[in-house]
């Protein structure tokens with residue numbers, strides 16, 4: 001089965017030109033790593049290709065968000081979703097920045113000092129009858145900085161923080177039509193979990 005790179009579009013409607021084939025255990029094929037090689041080997045290959053092409057490798061750092069990151073985070077979200085939500089982000093920064101002790105995490109990725117992505121999540125105890133687990137609520141990488149491992153590093157960093165809190169499971173919820181985010185999370189090893197979501201219109 002041939003699968004293509006999903007373009008930077010969040011609608012997932014536009015498809016890129018790179019053809020990918022990935023065999024998954026159990027026969028499932030997904031847009032993902034693109035080869036059976038381990039993720040570390042693929043990351044090394046990508047880094048070597050960038051070095052050969054002469055591209056300057058920006059220093060990537062993952063760290064907890066600071067108040068000064070508010071503006072770039074709003075800018076990335078606005079670029080990705082087309083909707084500016086400054087009040088929402090101010091609330092997220094109040095609740096999540098500097099709240100690691102409470103199991104809440106807002107991490108940013110910086111390349112050469114510039115914020116290029118972020119991830120938000122927290123440890124929730126006994127919600128939906130589940131033992132404590134880590135929830136990822138949001139992840140965004142600037143379109144110009146994608147496909148360079150930033151999303152992978154952000155997820156790895158929040159998972160590390162969740163582990164430090166003593167939880168052994170990470171969960172997320174995503175829009176059914178967001179094939180890009182689904183491909184990303186599947187590539188990281190995440191699979192359909194034991195919960196389903198229900199909703200109804202309150203007319």
Ligand SMILES: CC(C)(COP(=O)(O)OP(=O)(O)OC[C@H]1O[C@@H](n2cnc3c(N)ncnc32)[C@H](O)[C@@H]1OP(=O)(O)O)[C@@H](O)C(=O)NCCC(=O)NCCS
Nearest residue numbers: 005006032033139140141146147148149150151152184187
């Ligand atoms: C999903 C997202 C975070 C991925 O970030 P990224 O830095 O490009 O991800 P990585 O470079 O670490 O990619 C990891 C893997 O994800 C998968 N992936 C990433 N982008 C992909 C694409 N366009 N098509 C298919 N698979 C893709 C691949 O398997 C990739 O591994 P590979 O490059 O070794 O094949 C980024 O595309 C994004 O911010 N998208 C919009 C997010 C969004 O809609 N947020 C709102 C809801 S939370």
